[in-house]
């Protein structure tokens with residue numbers, strides 16, 4: 182006869198400490214949103230930029246537009262290679278502290294055009310931060326150059342020219358973010374086609390639930406896959422309104438890099454319901470932080486919030502852990518090695534005394 186487990190959380194709350202120990206990947210985070218408030222305040226002061234309020238309330242937003250203003254401040258405050266290095270280093274330090282072992286961070290070259298920071302300065306600084314943090318914290322990182330739909334197309338074209346003419350080993354892909362109502366995916370197709378020819382991987386923010394299904398329609402998922410050549414997507418919740426679209430994405434095996442915390446607090450419950458419904462529909466999901474410092478979260482907190490909100494437990498936590506590896510843009514050897522390491526660590530955590538859990542598939 183089996184003894185009942187002393188501390189089973191097979192279908193209950195997983196302790197935060199165990200979620201922290203679970204090895205994790207973060208594929209959807211914006212480097213501008215990782216800036217610690219104290220770092221942003223220091224850089225703003227150094228570059229003569231006023232803060233909208235004291236540093237301890239810098240990331241307490243009145244509304245969505247106030248959040249955008251703070252994001253814009255962060256873009257103006259990061260100017261030198263040393264600033265970019267520090268931003269990347271601290272982002273990875275904070276990710277590693279939450280048990281994240283690999284990140285793929287988006288940065289928006291267009292954000293730094295008004296202050297005339299050359300693209301080369303941006304990527305040299307970011308790369309220095311990535312390399313130092315990998316050695317100090319054992320967390321690897323790749324970079325995604327992201328375009329903002331909300332900015333003029335000529336600046337997107339300028340950014341793409343820089344991305345293609347100044348390749349870097351760490352910049353493995355491109356993305357697009359910003360409000361979808363600013364234009365359909367087709368608008369960016371020529372730029373994405375050039376990126377594809379240059380060997381860059383492609384992702385896109387699509388069907389985000391902070392926008393209506395009219396502003397961010399399910400058909401955008403199909404267009405991102407077919408017209409932009411994306412091999413994974415960020416968000417995707419509004420796709421649930423289109424059964425055929427869900428079936429196509431499921432059958433195509435596309436990964437959606439969803440985020441458990443949203444800047445719009447009143448949308449938080451809907452966000453969790455969307456994530457749950459996407460998984461129940463058979464879509465492949467990875468779980469990510471989006472703007473961790475600015476949203477007051479990290480991967481452990483995000484995972485705990487999603488498990489609790491969706492009624493999930495250790496099994497789903499481990500699924501997210503391995504899906505992050507599988508959907509990453511690491512090369513095949515690095516991906517295989519990371520997966521083996523994750524499987525080994527998950528097995529050890531699963532077998533640990535007092536952590537009786539179902540077998541992990």
Ligand SMILES: [Zn+2]
Pocket residue numbers: 209211358386415471
């Ligand atoms: Zn995002």
